[in-house]
Amino acid sequence: MHDIRWIKENQAAFDRAMERRGAEMRSASLVALDEERAATVKAMNDAQAEQKQVSKKIGMAKGKGDEAAAQAALEEVGALKARVKELEERERELAAQLREELLPIPNIMDDDVPEGADEADNKELKSWGTPREIEAARDHVDLGESLRMMDFEAAAKISGSRFVVLKKDLAKLERALATFMLNLHTEEFGYEEVLPPVLTNPESLVGTGQLPKFGEDLFEASDWLLRSAHVAEQTVLKALTAAIKQKDLLTFQAIVDNSNITEDDTKVVDEIYERVTQGGKFTEEDAGKLLEYEFDSEKAFANIFMSEVQFAKSRAKAVSKYREIAPEKWTERTNHFYLTPTAEVTLTNLVRESILSEEELPKRMTAWTQCFRAEAGSAGRDTRGMIRMHQFSKVELVSITTPEKSDEEHERMTGCAEEVLKRLDLPYRTMLLCTGDTGFGAARTYDIEVHLPGQGQYREISSCSNTRAFQARRMNARFRREGEKKPQFVHTLNGSGLAVGRTMVAVLENYQQPDGSIAVPDVLKPLMGKDVIERG
RNA sequence: GGAGGAGUGGCUGAGUGGUCGAAAGCGGCGGUCUUGAAAACCGUUGAGCGUUUGCGCGUUCCGGGGGUUCGAAUCCCUCCUCCUCCGCCA
Known part of the structure; x- marks a missing residue:
């Protein structure tokens, strides 16, 4: 913001x-x-x-x-x-x-971000390693399935497309990669390990910028509609009770008569609202007051009526009515969760609405989490393999810094992510994203792309962004300088260090051997307990 | 899921309708004293918005929102969070 x-x-x-x-x-x-x-x-x-x-x-x-x-x-x-x-x-x-x-206005990009429409206009900053020349290179799907350790069909059965089931050594490889990354970032680069919740509330997603603009990319996990509908029914109940108390027999009789209609329950609820809130004696203002009424002896009678509508199939209309009648009692927050698309959300929001002291900065956090993305709008892209999943795991890096240190931290963070690839001996190149490819909240983004012999090209494996104070203002995350009275906004940065699934893809394709087995990279050998992954 | 209790400044905690942004203590900061430190004593110590060159001034904020009142930390409604007991559960 x-x-x-x-x-x-x-x-x-x-x-x-x-x-x-x-x-x-x-x-x-x-x-x-x-x-x-x-x-x-x-x-x-x-x-x-x-x-x-x-x-x-x-x-x-x-x-x-x-x-x-x-x-x-x-x-x-x-x-x-x-x-x-x-x-x-x-x-x-x-x-x-x-x-x-x-809130929906994107961040301002640095002046030296190159002009461009899409990823073709990104600028290569550096490259490391030499892409492996592998004769008749197989891709990770081919390799994983031959090993009988990567099963897309099973995943489709239990979940759907864009999911994968890993087994045996590949399941273990995921764990080994994540452990290796976490150990590196915590032990050598000073990041604090965090294990955050996976479900997050709307406020958090607004804080990092996924909402209000990009709700389509998220999976929701909430019972807010049902809960709110329940509240709406309570409102109907109270309205009915009020009719009884005011001895408004006409309205009351009408409500009871309509309770016999069972085929279309939505209509029933609707009609009741029409009657109670607009028909005859009840004005909109009265409806607000009705919410305050308590019922006692009439309760049993009211309940008989309600038993006929409580299974209403569609409750959306009741909810919207309720929202009109009692907006102050409406809370979007009621058990309204999203599946977190990246730990950037959870880690960054840890400092939301807080004032840090300058000594606490930079605050560096890392987490290995499952990430969930709806991938709406990317139908047909990367349908084969593990590149684009609805669920994948990622080791995330987040830094909270002072404004003057964020550029330096951005370089450092990108270096931390690159170090993972260096130690795995995976060739990569680092790109400065162009204006068309830079994300909503970022002022500047570096993508790290790893070379995949199976595809014969570089693919994104990490994305490191400096959002400057953009997220901090949304979240009201501040710090106070020594001796200064007024707190000011922190800068926030996030980066993948790395996407674990894609790293596995890179390992498989880069370390494949002619017989279809996979050599285990040196740094993973202690964690895997073996030198080669082969069909057993 | 049922029953009950509680949310006040960095922390502890008083305040139940009127000059209350809020006693007191702790902590922090400054000072006196001291060779230095401690102790003691004195002073000071929240955030937002608006306004001002600045000193300052105005206003809002006592978990969030709404209401009652000339006036609310205090009364009412509602939501959230935490705690205790019971039930269920990995």
Whole structure:
């Protein structure tokens, strides 16, 4: 998220940055919105100051027993109160609207990020190792299946496409690779190992930028709809009880009559809402009040009615009705989870809404986690093999730094990821992504691509990004400098170190032997307990 | 899942309608004293927003949101989190 004050002071630069992104947003409308907000805040503050002043007078007058003075002040405060409330509401609306407009805006990229449309325009920064010349090189699918240790059919049976089942030494190889990477990052590079939850809430995903714009890429795991529907039913119940209490027999009778309709339960719930919230005596305002009613002796009767609608097949309409009637009671958070697409989300959000001390920085964290991606929109791409899975494991690196250290940290982090490949003796090259290929939240991204003899090309195995303060502002993650009063935003960086599944692909294809067995890379031998993976 | 309890400043903890952003203690910072340190004593010590060249001033924030009231940390509603007991469970 961008700093609106920065946008205001650098409109031309902001607009130019958006153009490079191919985004439509321009500064003018944002600045206008913020100016209106600031004016509203000022008016609100002034009104509040006045109201507070007068209220204090009342307190003092009452303390002295001067009823007449108290009464006079009391009358004075009435108009002020209404004005404050109105301005408060307006301010809240404007602030929310501003945030809503800022959240989908991508980060500003560094000036030296090369112009380009897609990965073909990425710039190679360096390469390491020489791609192996392997005669009649086989790809990892061929190798893995021949070993009888990689089973896509079994995965399709128990889950679906874009999943894989690994067995025996390949299952173990996944574990060995992850262990090797974690050991390297924790023991030699100073990263702290973390084992975070896999399900995350929407706030976290907003913090790192997956939401609100890229929900399609995520798997959801939530019962929010069901839970909310349950609450909606409770509302219906209370409305019915209210009808009873107010002796509104017409409405009540109508509700009961309709309870006989069982084929289309949605319709029943719907109609009840129509009646209770709009029909006859019940206004929208009344509906809000109904929520406060308690029922007692009528409960049993109401329950009989409810038993007929509680199996409503589609509850979406009830939910939306409920949302209209009682928005303040609606919470998106109710058991609303996402399967985490990358540990960048969990690790980075550990510092959300916190103020760190300067000595704690840089804060370096690493985690081996399962990652889940819907891969919506990539139908047909990389359908063969383990390159693009709905579920894969990754060792992630996250650094939290001061603003002046983030560039240096970015290079360091990329070096940590490269070191994994060096020690596995896998040839790679490092790319600076072009404007068209750089992700939403990144100011600058390095991709590391490993050479795959089976495909005869380099493929992405790591992506290291500096988001600068972009995520920190979304998350309100700050630090305080020694001796300074005002906290400021940290910089956040993330990188894969590495994608474990793709590393396995690289190992298989690079270490394959003519007989179809796989030589175990030296650094993995202690972890694998053998020198060769072969069909057993 | 059922029953009950609790959320106050970096920490502990007082405050149950009125000059309360909030007692007290601890911790932190500054000072006095001391050759130095400790102890003692004195002072100081949250965040956001707005405004100001700056000192400052205004306002909001006592888990989140909403409400009652001229006025809310305090009363009401709701959500979240944590704790205890029972049940279930890897």
